[in-house]
Amino acid sequence: MESNITTEYFQITNEYQKKYGKNTVLLMQVGAFFEVYGLKNAETGVITYSQIVEFSQICQLNVSEKKNFINNDPIVMAGFRDYTLEKYIQKLSENGYTSVVYKQEKDGKNIKRKLHAIYSAGTYISYDTDISPQTTNNIMCVWINTFKSFIQTQSNNENLVCGVSVANIFTGKSFIFEYEIPLYDNPTTFDELERCVSIYAPSEILLIAETFDEKMTEKVIQYSGMHNAHVHKYTKCSQNVDIIKKCSQQKYIQHILSTFFGEECYQVCSEFGNNEIATQSFCFLLNFIQEHNPNLVKKIEQPIFNNTSNRMVLANHTLKQLNIIDDNTEDSTKNSKYSSVLSFLNKCCTPMGKRQFKQQLTNPTFDEAWLKKEYAMISLLLDENNVHFISFFRSQLSEIRDIEKICRQIIIRKIYPSSIYHLYKSIENIEQIYQCLYENPDLNNYFGEHSTKIANFGEQCSQLLDFIKTNLKMDACIEIESMINFEKNIIQSGVSNELDALIQKYENSISSFHGIRDVFNSLLRTFEKSSETDYIKIHETDKSGYSLQITKKRALTLKTILSKITEPIQITSGLTINVKEIQFKSASTSNDEIEINVLNKICKDILNLKEQINMEIAIAYNEFLNEFDKNWFSTLENIAKYITKVDVLQNKAYIANEYNYVCPEIDSDVFSTSSYVHAYDLRHCLIEHIQQNEVYVPNDLLLGGKIDDTIKTGMLLYGTNAVGKTSLIRAIGIATIMAQSGLFVPCSRFIFKPYRTIYSRILGNDNIFKGLSTFAVEMSELRMILRGADEYSMILGDELCSGTETESALSIFTAGLMHLNEKQSTYIFATHFHEVLDYDEIKSLANMEIKHMAVHFDRELDCLVYDRKLRDGPGNRMYGLEVCKSLYLPEDFLEKAYVIRNKYYPINQGELAHKTSVYNAKKVRGLCEICKMELSEEVHHLSPQKEADKKGFIGTFHKNHAANLAAVCEKCHEQLHAKNTQKIVRKKTTKGYVIG
Secondary structure: OHHHHHHHHHHHHHHHHHHHOOOEEEEEEEOOEEEEEEEEOOOOOOEEOOOHHHHHHHHOOOOEEEEEEEOOEEEEEEEEEHHHHHHHHHHHHHOOOEEEEEEEEEEOOEEEEEEEEEEOOOOOOOOOOOOOOOOOOEEEEEEEEEEEOOOOOOOOOEEEEEEEEEEEOOOOOEEEEEEEEEOOOOHHHHHHHHHHHHHHOOOEEEEEOOOOOHHHHHHHHHHOOHHHOEEEEEOOOOOOHHHHHHHOOHHHHHHHHHHHHOOOHHHHOHHHHHOHHHHHHHHHHHHHHHHHOHHHHOOOOOOEEOOOOOEOEEEOOHHHHOOOOOOOOHHHHHOHHHOOHHHHHOOOOOHHHHHHHHHHHOOOEOOHHHHHHHHHHHHHHHOOOOOHHHHHHHHHHOOOOOHHHHHHHHHOOOOOHHHHHHHHHHHHHHHHHHHHHOOOHHHHHHHOOOOOOHHHHHHHHHHHHHHHHHHEOHHHHOOOOOOOOOOOOOEOOOOOHHHHHHHHHHHHHHHHHHHHHHHHHHHHHHHHOOOOOOOOEEEEEOOOEEEEEEEHHHHHHHHHHHHOOOOOEEEEOOEEEOHHHOEEEEOOOOEEEEEOHHHHHHHHHHHHHHHHHHHHHHHHHHHHHHHHHHHOHHHHHHHHHHHHHHHHHHHHHHHHHHHOOEOOEEOOOOOOOOOEEEEEEEOOOOHHHHOOOOOOOOEEEEEOOEEOOEEOOEEEEEOOOOOOHHHHHHHHHHHHHHHOOOOOEOOOEEEEEOOOEEEEEOOOOOOOOOOOOHHHHHHHHHHHHHHHOOOOEEEEEOOOOOOOOHHHHHHHHHHHHHHHHHOOOEEEEEOOOHHHHHOHHHHOOOOEEEEEEEEEEEOOOOEEEEEEEEEEOOOOOOOHHHHHHHOOOOHHHHHHHHHHHHHHOHHHOOHHHOOEOOOOOOOEOOEOOOOOOOEOOEEEEOOOHHHOOOOOEEOOEEOOOHHHEEEEOHHHHHHHHHHOOOOOOEEEEOOEEEEO
């Protein structure tokens, strides 16, 4: 028999590993255990035929040899008790393993084992509803097709169409997205796919790429950042090829969609037909989930199409480059609160709110009507008459559990009574919030926009609470974390007649049991003249149930007492005990067990009744869940949507109030044909809190739109390293995304015309391009910008090109700026390319500003001081080595670097390289003060030294006063002496000091 079980086990394991990959474990029930088997090579000791070694390591279980063999190789096994199944499924799922569970069923005398369910990382939902960091469990399907376009292009390349579908197992929500792009073997081809993976962070991904080989498939995984998920790769050779083919056929697509969303779904919802590959992906995903657990796709919501016309596109990995979301690097995990804009701003109190806030922040919109409504509602909540609501909301919301997840748990019948208790308390809190808002119809109507029954919302909450407490005893539910073992009766009287009858019998038996004990205790107390001592103890075991025990010494006393009683002992009106039937049986070295036929029957009845009651409670509880699912599911969904909106809005108001953010102003001028942003006192929402050593320096940043009757759409931003150029660029991008997500922004004023696209090109912030040259990445991203940028685009970044030699880099940079100017795009680039300012092409760009971040050298402190203010012009050209000095690079290395820089770029020497005059240490020899073209070599006395007196004074000033000294080049110095004219003096003008 054992060999038959193991043979069957290995066959089933092989079947499912072919289907779901090698990280698949079969958990087979054998009696009261779930077991895993393997075959150990007698010579090498290597275990094969299953993943038992990995399984035992993950679950921390021992592997032992059985007494059975296959071809002289011993069978090994590991296992656990049946009631701990959930614990080990969770461990396997968290480690990316698929668990195939086979349960045994009795068929007469025969035992058969059948598939119970399949669990994987993306299809596992636990029983718990605790408030935990994990608010989602997304599973994603990516379907990639390539094709030749009918329209002949110069390159004649293939096109790629990528269809993405996502389902959140916790909430039943699903999303669909599709995009088409020319196929190039570089990361930007999969930029939109990477955005989806970043936003939804799936735990499991189904990747269908039939036209790609293994090498290209691995590149897709790398470029799109799938490495953190468990990926199933499907190719032409996959076992699932038939299902893939069916999902490509319209009749099967219509059948699947009609099964889940109604007969007319495919015809009525044109999005399915318009996004063919994404729809195929969605159908494959539904089939995959249904194979694992059919209950998971019950009442799944119709997918939300993310191809909407008002979604702002965040291209070139903008979400990560602007730190909107974590980049999954080690640094981002060191301080999770400040690891990203999302983690800092998402202070929602409920899991539902956290999910929705993330959805809004990672999917900004240019829907002006929606944005204005969000701004208005935040402003209303921040009104002095309403602002007190925020703290009240947060105190109530913090006690609310994941209602959307509870909805799914009810559907799949996987919810403990303790979770129903938490749901009950959550709805009570929601009811209080609604009642608090009852006098504020504007806010209440906003929160209830999803429902036509908002006027009856309070009544809906009350009715649902009544339904729950009419069926269940809330106090008894608190600690029950099982659906099969109930320590207490959780079902209200009158719900189940069968249960009520059993409970009555049980209570009668318990009463008789305690009656017998009380009689014996009374006899002993009278004899011992004690009023309180319990001589008869209740003993209980799971297997034998109740019994009465007494010490051997007291047993002798009781026998003596009973020997003097001749009449039957009356226990209750219907129960008497014949003294002669009372016996004492040794239970242990110190105790005896009291045995009476009637007592034995009562104890047996109690044991049987407890088991029957437990079964009836389970039946009644499941009936309760059935009725909940049937009659109250939509009500609970409405409640979840209502409280989600409350949580998201209070969070927006809370962070605006807490961090002094302001309401954005949308330019509604119909004549404004392009997007722009005017941010006053702009701050970076993270850095102003991370940096505690100095007060954050805000800046005004005006890009696009009319400024003093001129339009400046672009900016080149110069400045020394570490002065804050990239931080400023990120700040404007973050503020724009916040504004277009319906949030207030870190400014004193923010006026804008919403953007439709943001491109970012910030160096050193992405590990997706591992193995590619910097230049290849730059050109890939530049191609995306040139291809898509228009008057509704914002382009943010460092150098457009820095990965090639200077001449080409300058040429590419200049051409890029000219292109963006022609497109009237908004752009800002941090750059060190001062050379381009001399180019005629750059000088002709009237719409482009030249700015720098202010920094000055403090001679007294011998250091650079970062003013961090935005100033006109390019600023000083060379500060790089001075910054290196502040970073404690070796002195000998810096000295060599100074020598080399001064040798080849003498005219652009850094301020620290200029020598001071021998006449006055305060006089620095920089550029010639006459021609302003060459470096000074001499210091000339404007009023000649020969006119000085013995003390060195020429009239009222000393001959070596800094104002009497001029740093001049050799040529100008000779001319000054050759002229031998009247005294030359330094004078102040509106353009500064001049010598003449």
